[in-house]
Amino acid sequence: MINYRYSKEYVRLTNVSTDKEIASTINLLRKGNLPRSLLVDLLSERHLIYQGKSNYEVNRIRGYVMASFSEVGLPDSALNYILDELQNGRNAYMVGAAARGLRGAKYTKTQYVSFLIQSIYNLKYHDDSFDLTVFKPEWPLENPSSGRLEIFRTLQWLKGYAKGVLPELRSYLNNTKDFAPDLQEEIRKTINIIEADERELNLSCCEIESKKSIGTSRFWKSIHNIRNIGNLKVQNENGKTQTLEDIVNKKPTVIAFFYTRCMNPNKCTLTINKMGWLQKKLIQNGLDDKVNLLAFTYDPEYDTPTKMRVFGENRGMVFGSNVHVLRTRPKQFDILSDFFQLGVNHVASTVNQHRLELFLLDHNGKIKITYTRLQWKAESVFKDIEKLFKKNSPIKWINNLKNSILQTLFPVLLIFFPKCPVCWGVYLSAFGISSLQSIPYSPWLIPFIFIVILINLFIMYRKSKIRNGLIPFWISLTGGVLILIPGYLLSNEVISILGVFLILIGSLLNSLSFKHWSKISSLFSSSFHDLKKAMSKN
Known part of the structure; x- marks a missing residue:
């Protein structure tokens, strides 16, 4: 029986929670006193509990959570977290916890075998002893285990589904250097x-x-458009600073993430290697100048242009007009992180945890495909890029016009919305639709329309720092106030139309690219300055 009275306490877990509070909560989850989905939440690298914690502290929490799935069952939503650790992890405690957690899966599958064998090689020089039965064990360990021991026990759980690796397991018996006597016994x-x-x-x-x-x-697609943060300033490997929109520039774009201090060769180093492989694939097929390859650092405070360039060059990237390693200003990295919902967390200025992540954007800057956690293949990404070129990309001004129409639709409806049941007949007769005069009056639409206008204004305000500033917001807000008070409440249609016009202007200005907005704002600023100067002379 799940006891939900503990849920409020769980939600309060943050980066200032003590070890005792964390252990108590996870133990409640292990006993089934809280919903299993809360365990999955704790696997996210973005969870508040990991902010400011060291890599060791983060691993201890996430490892204990992963091992818990062997007791409560492994939901599908947690599977890729487990497989990610088996495929890419080098920490014995984390890999062993993932192997144990996998045994909570509802079904045994042969697909899991390759991940387990990979994890055996990952721990070749990194295995260690630990106890997964308690959050903070003390020596001597009550229930000692190790990374490879947990992996072999998971292969035992798979039984016949692991028959394909029998030759490999037999070869381990002859390798007494890498597999100690206790492991030899477990292999047999x-x-x-x-x-x-x-x-x-x-x-x-x-x-x-x-x-x-x-x-x-x-x-959702309109929100996840790179142009929403197009005025974000980024610096490339040569120290040149540009806006992100200038770099993307209407081309399909592959965006990866890395940092030069990463100690796991299966993550950042391999990611940049694969970007180099993907670049070669594009060159072979004549697409190298038609696709952007961008890699952002998770660590902009430490990763200078020189460090990024050396890291990229040593791993096969050839930089050019559309191939870059990039960094934001340190204080603006959160803008990038929030836009892509990156699986990363920091302690001070250092990354304490991150996942593998790659994003494919289309010509219009919309995120089309994400590749997260498990290793992506350059060939697969290339095929997805080819598919983008086969689709007709809508022209940019058509998208802007569509957005403007959607933003002004509800204010227009509000102006012409009938105020009483009799008005329906008048409106419908005016359009020659006499047969529909029996449509009932629906006053509930009015607050709904106002709510949508408020939502639109709220989004414009929130996006003002990374779009075109507050001027479009203030113009649209003025229009909304005119529609509400003199327009709707006082039934002044002239003022209402003026309000719609202002919302339309605000929406159009907000939908402009940052480049065009800069030109318009500069023009107005220059004109205002000239006018002020002329008036001062007079």
């Missing part, structure tokens, strides 16, 4: 359990991917 036990499974199993294997196409919602 694993082989015996796998061989003893005589069931007829479907051992066909399909690849597990972390690729995700971004939503069908037009609203």
